[in-house]
Amino acid sequence: MCQDNIKKKQSAVIVSNEKIAHNVYKMVINQKQIALDAIPGQFINIYCKADSRILPRPISICEIDKQKELITIVYMIVGMGTKEFSCLTVGDKVEVLGPLGNGFNIKDSNESIIVGGGVGAPPLLELVKNIPGKKKVFLGFRSGSFLIEEFKKYADVYVATDDGSVGKKGTVIDLMEDMNVSGDIIYSCGPKPMLAAVKNYAQKEQIDAQISLEERMGCGIGACVGCICKIKADTELGYTYKKVCKDGPIFDAKEVMFE
């Protein structure tokens, strides 16, 4: 039987919830089971209190503290659900389900390249803490930035912004191309156009890449088919559909069909 289907909603307590950038919040929650079970790249479903917002909101796990039984998430306010989360205060309770999804498959590499875009950066922080060898982190934002100092504790960090407000002006891929970056493996999470560019970069440089897709979701546990993506397969059509919430969100970049 599917593990995610038998997971139950749990109550979690807000330990902190603070603004770290324009419309971006960092929330630490105390939820023993999730903290103990989680691996880098997984996500949680957070439930809203408002009856009008029935569907859970999937948010990546940014940091895991198994000893203190805490998980950290970083989220951007884009609608009413995330607005509601930003109003939660210390001691409030929230319903969560997780950890969900497959998580990154950490390889024993000498040199890893980590590429994050916008709110795709958070799940890469716990990953960076856990991968061996040399690590170079490339982060791209539209304007401004967040989590840079946290990443700098574990890796060399290079930043690009669309408007040039932080780091180099342009995309994170432009930055990687300028620096002629190479390594053994790429781990990435961010918006689709960035992930498609990461896939091309990896193909060109012949580097393995794992990419985390952030598709819109319904149930988040494999029950509604609301999050399918096209994956290369040995079928008549040459592809099949997989569920980002259950089969992913992390896929081998070679298998993901963006077109």
Ligand SMILES: Cc1cc2nc3c(=O)[nH]c(=O)nc-3n(C[C@H](O)[C@H](O)[C@H](O)COP(=O)(O)OP(=O)(O)OC[C@H]3O[C@@H](n4cnc5c(N)ncnc54)[C@H](O)[C@@H]3O)c2cc1C
């Ligand atoms: C696996 C996964 C991990 C995620 N991790 C994070 C995270 O760590 N931090 C974070 O800030 N966000 C993350 N997201 C996106 C987050 O789930 C949505 O922003 C959130 O559900 C929006 O809820 P809302 O009620 O505020 O906005 P809604 O009213 O539901 O939506 C507002 C706007 O956001 C867009 N939107 C909603 N969901 C997504 C999505 N998945 N991808 C792109 N656009 C979307 C909608 O199209 C709409 O334009 C993740 C999504 C997935 C699937």
Ligand code: FES
């Ligand atoms: S969100 Fe329901 S199947 Fe993935």
